[in-house]
Amino acid sequence: MGGRIVTQFDKRNISMMMDLYEMTMANGYFANQQKTQKVVFDVFYRKNPDQGGYAVFTGLEQVVEYAENLHFDSADIDYFCSLNLFSEEFLQYLKEFRFTGDIYAFPEGTVMYPNEPVITVVAPLIDAQLIETAILTQVNHQSLIATKTSRIVRAAQGRIVSDFGARRAHNIDAAVYGARAAYIGGASGTATVMAGQKFRIPVNGTMAHSWVMYFKDEYEAFRRYAEIYPDNVVLLVDTYDVLHSGVPNAIRVAKEVLEPMNRRLKGVRLDSGDLAYLSKKVRKMLDDAGLEDCKIVVSNSLDEYTITSILYQGGKIDSFGVGERLITAKSDPVFGAVYKISAVKENGSFVPRIKVSETVEKITNPGLKQVYRIFGDCGQAVADLITGAEEEVDLTNPYRYVDPEKPWKNRHFENCTAKKLQKLIVKNGRRIAPVQSLEEIRAYVKRQLDTEIWPEEQRFENPHKHYLDMSPAYYEMKMNLLDEARNL
Known part of the structure; x- marks a missing residue:
């Protein structure tokens, strides 16, 4: 190398x-x-x-x-x-x-x-x-x-927790060293590339709303992304309408683009709305389409209290991307x-x-x-x-x-x-x-x-x-x- x-x-x-x-x-x-x-x-x-x-x-x-x-x-x-x-x-x-x-x-x-x-x-x-x-x-x-992350990881009850907080951190060092501390505290990885490079922390991420909004329609945005990254497709489904547009287009991409390539849709991400309610609806839609292995990732102002509440309500979530409330330890x-x-x-x-x-x-x-x-x-x-x-x-x-x-x-x-x-x-x-x-x-x-x-x-x-x-x-x-x- x-x-x-x-x-x-x-x-x-x-x-x-x-x-x-x-x-x-x-x-x-x-x-x-x-x-x-x-x-x-x-x-x-x-x-x-x-x-x-x-x-x-x-x-x-x-x-x-x-x-x-x-x-x-x-x-x-x-x-x-x-x-x-x-x-x-x-x-x-x-x-x-x-x-x-x-x-x-x-x-x-x-x-x-x-x-x-x-x-x-x-x-x-x-x-x-x-x-x-x-x-x-x-x-x-x-x-x-690290302490805040430990609490968040405990609330997630074995589900993946990733640090998504760099853009809300107080400066660059706070983002990078915060990612280090979050990983020690139990986060599975970080979206912060500098922290991944500097400390060899696993990095992860999907797409932004800007990718979806750039293309003329949502399906095209999803299709283009899947064609470029067929082995790791996680689609952001809440840009327009989660249940009537985002998830149906994600399922269509899974069937029309990925399956002919012998690939599977890895996941969908929700970044707004009632995450407990939406995740249950999305899970049923994916399962009915034969995508039982497709993971549901959520973000949007999460912490140990909101995660506990979402899971108590039966939220069907596999992974949490936690941002500002982790990297700033907002509650204290x-x-x-x-x-x-x-x-x-x-x-x-x-x-x-x-x-x-x-x-x-x-x-x-x-x-x-x-x-x-x-x-x-x-x-x-x-x-x-x-x-x-x-x-x-x-x-x-x-x-x-x-x-x-x-x-x-x-x-x-x-x-x-x-x-x-x-x-x-x-x-x-x-x-x-x-x-x-x-x-x-x-x-x-x-x-x-x-x-x-x-x-x-x-x-x-x-x-x-x-x-x-x-x-x-x-x-x-x-x-x-x-x-x-x-x-x-």
């Missing part, structure tokens, strides 16, 4: 993707000779989108790419100089700057829950500060779209992951830091820590557990834990197993974990939702809450920090 091989890696220098305050703080740390002090930052989020029971962690690959390639070229330095905010010594330092920290993270595609650190950065102070916005941009966007378009300092290295050890707020949900989980997923004897996850980084979790005997919402209760894990969720991905600024393919990440998401995550957590309405518990030692440390903060 000829042509250029396109990898999934983005060759643009996006190092300047940061908020100004990251630079002003970095300059201040540099001025105070604090650039090499090690710190710990955590990435976490506070609530699931759409009041759901879980989210899908996505965007890690782009976080690693950013960290590995972070640098400032001469044009960047010139721009910083023009702002008249930074010392000459700091700008000279930036010319040779490279990220030298460590990044721990859940494997990409992990089903995640609020308030647990899905990424932990252990790095020199300036390094950790400069990557904040880029990390949050990638994780917030892709996790949002903000994911809300944050990046907070949790420890500072002092005298050879990491000393925990905590953010205190009048809003309880904004109080952070301090310190360098571990997150474990706890599985019951049925193989499904019963809770996640936060411990100190050096704690050992021994589940061979009943293990006492603290529910931070009901700390007075005496609770234990029994007959359970634990899996540590965070892994070291980047060490000293360079990736040490192998690159996961999109197929592997996508399969990992599906495996978790099929076998590990309770169906009750996957409900759209009033999902079961996944518990985030703490070891007694970790909970006590957090409470002690809160007590100290009251006296400041």
Whole structure:
């Protein structure tokens, strides 16, 4: 095969993707000779989108790419100089700057829950500060779209779901990386050619109304298309009248054009109208014509709620093309992951830091820590557990834990197993974990939702809450920090 091989890696220098305050703080740390002090930052989020029971962690690959390639070229330095905010010594330092920290993270595609650190950065102070916005941009966007897609795929009950959203995305990158996230979340493919090329996602598509409207009549439009693409004919049947024109002309093409070529009509697409009602009528018309194998594809402002409603009404649909409500996560378009300092290295050890707020949900989980997923004897996850980084979790005997919402209760894990969720991905600024393919990440998401995550957590309405518990030692440390903060 000829042509250029396109990898999934983005060759643009996006190092300047940061908020100004990251630079002003970095300059201040540099001025105070604090650039090499090690710190710990955590990435976490506070609530699931759409009041759901879980989210899908996505965007890690782009976080690693950013960290590995972070640098400032001469044009960047010139721009910083023009702002008249930074010392000459700091700008000279930036010319040779490279990220030298460590990044721990859940494997990409992990089903995640609020308030647990899905990424932990252990790095020199300036390094950790400069990557904040880029990390949050990638994780917030892709996790949002992957989570939305997962919900839509669940609503489709095994039917094909494709991403049709590029033209409604907020820009080109949102379309392309949104397609990546949608594929991880369970979409079968995308209509976005750039995403297909860049990430090797299967691409699909049919025709537009403009093709049908260009020709003098609908039958001619269908016939011309079938003659050009006889092996993959999906006809858009709602340009004029679905039941009295579109489907009869599609059947005519199947009989007069395709069958003499020993080909079959693959499908028809509906893009407007009452999709539940029309799909049932169309199914009967196709079956009566001997086209039982012809698929019905629908699009038009779909999401998990409309798909659930259509199928509840008996809609005869084989495939959904989901656009604007997927690629923009229209019903809840903000994911809300944050990046907070949790420890500072002092005298050879990491000393925990905590953010205190009048809003309880904004109080952070301090310190360098571990997150474990706890599985019951049925193989499904019963809770996640936060411990100190050096704690050992021994589940061979009943293990006492603290529910931070009901700390007075005496609770234990029994007959359970634990899996540590965070892994070291980047060490000293360079990736040490192998690159996961999109197929592997996508399969990992599906495996978790099929076998590990309770169906009750996957409900759209009033999902079961996944518990985030703490070891007694970790909970006590957090409470002690809160007590100290009251006296400041």
